[in-house]
Amino acid sequence: MNPRILASTTERVLGQLRHDKRTLALIVIVPALLLTLIYYVFDDNALIFNHVGLIMLGIFPFVLMFLITSIAMLRERTTGTLERLLTTPLAKLDLLFGYAFAFGLVAAVQAVVLTAVAYWAFNLSIAGSVWLVVLIAVADAILGMAIGLFASAFARTEFQAVQFMPAVVFPQLFLCGLFAPRAEMVGVLYGISKVLPMTYAVQALEEIGRHPAATAIMWRDLGIIVGAAVVALALAAATLRRRTD
């Protein structure tokens, strides 16, 4: 890796987003609007909103970043810019971390806005620090991004790429404890839920919701999320081939 190339790649990805104001607006506004919708769905039940709303703070960034990065990377492949980049001194990790930093920054803005809306507009009550919620949300966004970069290697077209979203995201959504408590799942499902990274994002958020101070479980969960993101990035790097057919 080369700091100059990494910095310019980050700047380049941010530059592309800067020219695409509508995408930027969608990234920041859509999750907040969806949270508003959920708030009114559970209008008369603050208890449920406290649970579901909190979990959503981890899910929205994951899903959105997964989608955006898998399309962005697919575009690099289909427009030939990826092939060109790989003939230059750029290292694969310069490219992947360039995306990670650029989208990580956008994810941080998204997480702050989303958490602020939940906290101040809808009085989401959590025992722990709101900044820990933001931290988990950003880590989760980076995880979604890393998995998106990896998944894009298996898509030839945009049609295929968007369908990786339900394929990769929905099982995690069903098993993370949002719909049914994981403890009540049959053995096999519980076992599967233990290897899906989103499970730990949800668990970490629930820990912050219940405990005034950061717990050891929360830190461990954060470690698992970051570790899964690193593994996904490494796999994504392995799928970038300088020599193709």
Add this chain to the structure above:
Amino acid sequence: MDVAIAVDDLVVKRGGRLVLAGVTAHLPAGSITGLVGPSGSGKTTLMRAIVGVQKIESGTVTVLGKPAGHPVLRRTVGYLTQAPSVYSDLTVRENARYFASLYPGMTKADVDKAIADVGLADAADQLVGTLSGGQRSRASLACTLLGEPRLLVLDEPTVGQDPVLREELWQRFGELAANGTTIVVSSHVMDEAGRCQRLVMIRDGAIIADDTPAAVRVATGTDDLEAAFLTLIRDPSRAGGSPGIRDTSRAPTPRAVDDRRDATEGTVA
């Protein structure tokens, strides 16, 4: 002669089809070599193999003394793909600045010069997505010229450009070659082929002629390269009369200036 590119017995298959069937060619340093041949003949595949992005079946490709695709070469080889590969959601300048940043020591002045060289100075701050097709290819070319490459592999760099721009681009290529840059250019336009010091003609994945434009004209008995090309494509045995044909180790003598004058005379308008 100082060999910049040595291709030996190169065999490439794509999608089960034999695209290059044992190609051998040695290209001298600091020269402009034109790669011509019908669509689908294997020009792009040969260029990809030289750049080192093409999986090969057998044979060797040595570029500036290193195997093609060697990490050291990434700093010295510039590759222009046939389809423009630039970011359409960035301006010309932003694209050029980004690709310049991948090489050490590139300055703002280098970026401006590359943009001016391809005649896009006035459109520098326009989004690439809003440019015409020809302008877009030139934006892509500007990004390839950055980083002071010692070898330029250009896949149809002048397609869709008007005659004035083509003239300017070829002048620029000539300057680069005069300064020691080796250039490989593929083209469909035969009056451009005449500007090369050397012509490599490919048909069905095999080299059917490898010589100076002048020698190709002599071998085919025509002053017109377009006609020479058609003759060779239809009847490769005609190439037998040319001294350099199939003798790929022989370097053409540097008669670039003369050749270029000949070419202009023998050009299809």
